[in-house]
Amino acid sequence: MDILQLVDKLEELFNESRPLPLTNNVIVDEDRMLDLIDQMRVAIPDEVKKAQKLIAERDRTMAQAQEEAQRTLQLAREKSDGLVDRDSVVAAAESRADQIIQQANLDAEATRQEADDYVIETLTSLEMELERVLNQVRNGIRTVMQQQEEKRTEMQARQGGGNQMQ
Numbered sequence: 001m002d003i004l005q006l007v008d009k010l011e012e013l014f015n016e017s018r019p020l021p022l023t024n025n026v027i028v029d030e031d032r033m034l035d036l037i038d039q040m041r042v043a044i045p046d047e048v049k050k051a052q053k054l055i056a057e058r059d060r061t062m063a064q065a066q067e068e069a070q071r072t073l074q075l076a077r078e079k080s081d082g083l084v085d086r087d088s089v090v091a092a093a094e095s096r097a098d099q100i101i102q103q104a105n106l107d108a109e110a111t112r113q114e115a116d117d118y119v120i121e122t123l124t125s126l127e128m129e130l131e132r133v134l135n136q137v138r139n140g141i142r143t144v145m146q147q148q149e150e151k152r153t154e155m156q157a158r159q160g161g162g163n164q165m166q
Contacts, residue, residue: 003043003122007129010036014136025143026136033137044126051119058111065104073097 013033017026076093 003040003047003126006036006040006043007126010040010129010133014133017140020143020147023143025139027144028137028140037133040126040130044123047122047126048119051115051122054115054118055112058108058115061111062104062108065100065107069097069100069104072100 010033013028013036014026017028019026073093076089076096080089080093
């Protein structure tokens with residue numbers, strides 16, 4: 001599952017949670033929340049794999065361009081052996097090969113930059129979303145713990161008051 005879909009599910013879980021009166025806190029279904037977090041942990045490597053595929057594709061494109069440049073250079077050299085003005089043909093072929101290599105390098109660098117930007121953007125977005133969810137979870141835990149403490153204090157006060165009347 002796509003990481004953004006998981007983030008949407010996490011947000012949906014948050015929106016479905018019950019608010020605690022007079023606070024900004026909510027009660028979240030712990031099992032569903034932990035399940036979504038586990039799914040996110042699995043999905044993150046998939047996003048990284050996508051980025052790695054982009055990088056591999058870029059490297060493959062660059063290798064193909066370099067092979068094409070080498071073939072062009074080799075063909076030019078073979079043809080130039082039979083020509084009278086060999087130097088001008090070789091120079092033109094070498095120039096063309098250099099142009100192809102330069103263009104391949106530019107294309108590879110652009111692809112590499114795009115892949116890097118994609119990885120940074122995806123991981124930054126994921127980090128921000130996870131931080132937001134983590135803060136919500138921490139607030140929910142804190143609120144539940146405060147309520148438990150208030151109930152314990154109230155129970156102790158009732159038990160203490162009941163013992164004094166007897």
